[in-house]
Amino acid sequence: MGGVNPYIDKPATELPTRKFRVTFILEATDETEVFEVDPSQIPYGRTGLEGSILDLAEGADIEIDHACGGVCACATCHVIVQQGLDTCSEATDDEEDMLDTGRGITPESRLGCQCVPNGKKDLIVLIPKWSKNLVSEND
Ligand code: FES
Numbered sequence: 001m002g003g004v005n006p007y008i009d010k011p012a013t014e015l016p017t018r019k020f021r022v023t024f025i026l027e028a029t030d031e032t033e034v035f036e037v038d039p040s041q042i043p044y045g046r047t048g049l050e051g052s053i054l055d056l057a058e059g060a061d062i063e064i065d066h067a068c069g070g071v072c073a074c075a076t077c078h079v080i081v082q083q084g085l086d087t088c089s090e091a092t093d094d095e096e097d098m099l100d101t102g103r104g105i106t107p108e109s110r111l112g113c114q115c116v117p118n119g120k121k122d123l124i125v126l127i128p129k130w131s132k133n134l135v136s137e138n139d
Contacts, residue, residue, distance in 0.1 A: 005071035008094040015042060015051045016119025022053070023122070024062050025082075028129040035060035037119065048113030053079055053125055057112065064127055070113035075102035077112035084123035089116040104128055 004010075016039045024033045035056060043050040044059030048070030054077050057064045068074035075098050081088060085108055091099070095114045099105055117123055 003071045011092045013089040013116040014118040020119040021122040023124045025126045051116045054112035078102045079112045080126040082124040084121040087121045
């Protein structure tokens with residue numbers, strides 16, 4: 001795990017115990033990547049909570065912007081969990097507050113660095129087109 005934000009409560013998470021799949025939909029390029037999560041490989045990266053969608057995206061070589069380093073302090077890692085949200089850790093008040101500062105928020109929106117799936121269902125995760133430096137100055 002990367003940094004830790006001392007000003008927020010650590011969310012309760014349950015890590016997966018079996019393999020499952022995450023389908024990432026990259027709205028900006030209209031591409032889809034399917035990644036098989038292997039629980040023994042978690043954490044895949046160094047940012048966000050262990051096993052978070054941001055962490056799994058690193059494992060899949062998919063870039064999601066994470067300006068604060070994955071410590072629930074920016075909302076640039078906003079993703080939309082289109083399937084499997086009920087198998088993800090509950091959003092804390094801190095995450096909800098930070099999400100409120102984001103763009104294009106939906107009821108399925110989560111911070112990628114804070115949302116940890118337990119692997120009991122496959123996920124479909126949309127990465128909005130304004131994520132990861134894909135927004136032009138004219139947007
Ligand atoms: S990377 Fe900043 S809130 Fe997730």
